[in-house]
Amino acid sequence: MRRVTTFAAALLTGALALTACGGSSTSQTSPADSSSGSSSAPAKSKLKVGLAYDIGGRGDQSFNDSAAAGLDKAKADLGIEAKEAEASAGEADSAKEERLRALAGAGFNPVIAVGFAYSGAVAKVAKENPDIHFAIIDDANAAGPNITNLLFAENQGSFLVGAAAALKSTKKNIGFIGGVDVPLIHKFQAGYEAGAKAVDPSIKIQSKYLTQPPDFSGFGAPDKGKTAAAGMYDAGADVVFAAAGGSGAGVFEAAKTAGTKAIGVDSDQYKTADPAVRSVILTSMLKKVDVAVFDFIKSATEGTYTPGPRIYDLKANGVDYSTSGGQVDDIKDKLDAFKQKIISGEITVPEK
Amino acid sequence: MSPRVDLRRLVLAIGAPVLAIIFASLVTALVLVAAGDPVWSTVTTLWDYGSQPRTIALTLNQGTTYYLSALAVAIGFRMNLFNIGVDGQYRAAAFAAAAIGGAVSLPKPLHLLLIVAVAVAVGAMWASIAAVLKVTRGVSEVISTIMLNAIATALIAYLLRKVKVDVAGSNNIGTKPLPESGHFPGIPLIPGSTLDVYGFLVVAVLAGIAYSVLLGRTRFGFDLRATGRSQSAAVASGVDVKRMVIVSMLLSGAIAGLVGMPQLLGSSYSYSLDFPAGLGFTGIAIALVGRNNAVGMVFAALLFSFLDVSSVILDINDISKEIVLIMQGTIVLSVVVVYELVRRYGIAAEQRRVSRELTRTPASEPEGARA
Known part of the structure; x- marks a missing residue:
């Protein structure tokens, strides 16, 4: 039994270490980014944007990164404050809800959820926080008076x-x-x-x-x-x-x-x-997830939220070659x- | 024999986990310092968030799932079988239970019973493949269960597309949601929390008691542990090892079938693309930390669950939440290392004591002779 135990421990720690390594490259950037973001703009009533990524988070050179690019542009151009949080692989829906709740509870408004996996969580947490505006990318199912759905063709x-x-x-x-x-x-x-x-x-x-x-x-x-x-x-x-x-x-x-x-x-x-x-x-x-994220934050700074689907197709220049x-x-x-x-x-x- | 020796054993038994936790805390603190994160505020942040009523309820819920997974793994461990396949077993079971549970309509207790029975049966069936391969062809269960995990993934993905219901406007697909009669009622256990604790918590506790009784108080449990310690000795004392392999794998798989149930019956009511994955591996870690002991695994499951649930708050406070993975990994390693060290120390101490008593016996003989 001891042999099995030792083997199991070695295997498992290896796996945990690898997971941690995979994540670390992405998470290193976030503290630095948010500190530079908060120091750059003057202290007028800044918009505090919360952004919750799906698995992979910032640094996945893909979907999440595209959302991050939109957020970075908003930070630079609009002088907003932002906080990013990231999902763990295989987590339960309750963890996604808690992430959104934590962002909402910490005073971030609007809160943007990146990816369809947040559908149920956004629907639930948006109902609990009617004063906070939510946006979800790639999902039209979560609907409510304070939810904007950013969709792509x-x-x-x-x-x-x-x-x-x-x-x-x-x-x-x-x-x-x-x-x-x-x-x-x-x-x-x-x-x-x-x-x-x-x-x-x-x-x-x-x-x-x-x-x-x-x-x-x-x-x-x-x-x-x-x-x-x-x-x-x-x-x-x-x-x-x-x-x-x-x-x-x-x-x-x-x-x-x-x-x-x-x-x-x-x-x-x-x-x-x-x-x-x-x-x-x-x-x-x-x-153009970055465009959708930036547009949404921009309309938020102007105080104009439009709930419901916002479709980024060829006509809206949301997709292209x-x-x-x-x-x-x-x-x-x-x-x-x-x-x-x-x-x-x-x-x-x-x-x- | 004497009370003094028992006391020393007790100190060793309590000392090992305490030492392991101190060691793991030190390593974690070093990692935090190296990453430039404040150690103390990380701990207080985790604790403050983790001790809110809502978070406690979440921790219990997650812990229920983790505990069942650890039980499934532990049965294999006690038999010297490494069931890495708990992951595939619980996913296959949860999928089948969700598909069948969503398709039928029955009165409440029957419906719940049917869903759980399907889950247990499918979990056991999936594990039985590895068991049969082992006893008939000598295939290592480590290899076969890893592969069966991958096969389960592909099979579920294929079947899910056959039985899916499209959620309008969503990119998610899932099985047909369970009707109300398939919902396991929650328990408002934590005062001040709007979130109910999964009713399945009760089932997990019962499973833990059953595990403890089965292994510690029955002939079957004795045979199982004996086979785990020494197969040849077990054979010599008349244990049918092949039968034991099959039965313990089936039991392990049956409990694995329960792993997805708290989530399915208490929260999501459907098996969809985002059904939690990887719980089988968490179970391995918890079984290791809890030393396969029914009570030890309760603490381990709650510790892991607390760390996972509370890690959500770290991101918000600019601390990498991956630190939690490092903590968990360090805890597993230090528990295994410290227990091995303590075990060796215990054996050495026992040998010293025996040799001391042996050398003392001849010296005391003359006294006896004189009397």
Whole structure:
């Protein structure tokens, strides 16, 4: 029994240590940021914004980071004070509620919840605190007089990069890599496939998800992304769309090795990825979480809260494709034509 | 034999956990200093937040779940089986129970019984795969249960999509919510808190008592512990080891099936994408810290639960909440190390005492002869 105990202890401590290491890089930034944020602006009645991240938090080079960018911009431009809190992997809903309660209780108003996992928690805590305004990203289910839902038409942006992939593919074979097999990422896939088929109905589309929930590591596992992408390139694909958060870095590496192309996600990854692999990034599907967060905080400083859904689609410039790097300049006209058709309603992009 | 020796044993038994906690506190303090966080205010912040009525209720709720998970792991440990698969077992069980519980409609006590029975059965069934592999093919349960965790993840993800109900406008999917008859009533245990404690707390306490009685007071428990200590000795005394492996794995899995129940029946009423994961691993840590003892694990579960629940407040106060993970890891390590040191010290002290008495016996003989 002692042998088992020792083994178990070693294994477990290793796991705990790794988890702690993974988290530490993200958390180091927050105290420094908030201290600089609080010292910069003059002491007029500053807006105190609370922001609760989902798993990964600041530093995930993806969704959460995009929200963080919006918050940082608000700090710099609007002189607000902000506090950030982060979810632990596998935590119960009650922990999310407590996080929001703690932020609300500490006088932060508005409170922004990043990610659909906060849906139930926001609905509950917003009801308890009618004087505090809440915003939730990627969820329309939590509704109330003091809840703003920041929603994105990921399928529309994905349609455009799907069209770009089909136009650029010489082998008529493209790929889609989703980080985690969840409905949100299915929206990316649906739009991407529709866009590619709009260009070439006979195109071959390979698709793969890196992990299954509740294992959300697929949003931050470059090694898994690399293996999956290498498999697709071997099987004949020459453009792969990585809707996989931090795992995209691995997809870009695989593209570099195979001499093929890849498409980034969320932010303009031509600007943020490792310089060595930037040449493979055809374009990126922009999901402007930072814009949504900044807009929400800006309207809060003006005292104008609008509860209910606020949809960031192509029309509202909430999703888009990126052009930096110049690799889609030759097909820009075609893509913009698709964009106009989606905006005018001539093309309806499927959601799943 | 003499009361003095018993006293020394008592000191050793109490000294070990105290030493472990002192050591863990020192390491944590050093880490906090190294990270540039104030040690004292971290402790007071945790304590102030953790001692509010609402937080106490949350700590008890979370502790209920942790305790059940630790019990499941501990049964394996006592038998020298390392069931890493509690994680997969409870998730498979909770999913099946939620799916079936949401699909049927029964009067209240029956409905609850059905849900719990399904959970226990599925947990045991999932664990039985590893048990059968071990006794028939000699597959190490460490390997097979880790793999079964991954298989459970994939299987649940697949089946969840078959039975899911879409929540309008949400990116979450889950099983059909349990009707009112499938809700386990809460207990307003903590005065001043609007939050009820999970009614399942009672079940966890009963499970702890059953565990203690089963292992300490029954023939089966004796056989189980004997097999855990020395398999060959157990075989020599007529224990069917294969049968013991199967039965203890089934029991471990059955209790693992209960792990998701407090959450399912007391709070979320549905198995969705954000159902808590990783509780099986927390259970391993708590079983280690609680030394597989029914009462020890209560304290360990409450300690871990207190740290996890209270960590929420650290973020708000600009202290990295990952410090809590470091605390928990250090506690596990120091408990294991200190107990081993104390055990060795105890054996050495016992040997010294025996040899002292042996050398004294011949010296006292002449006195006896004279009389």
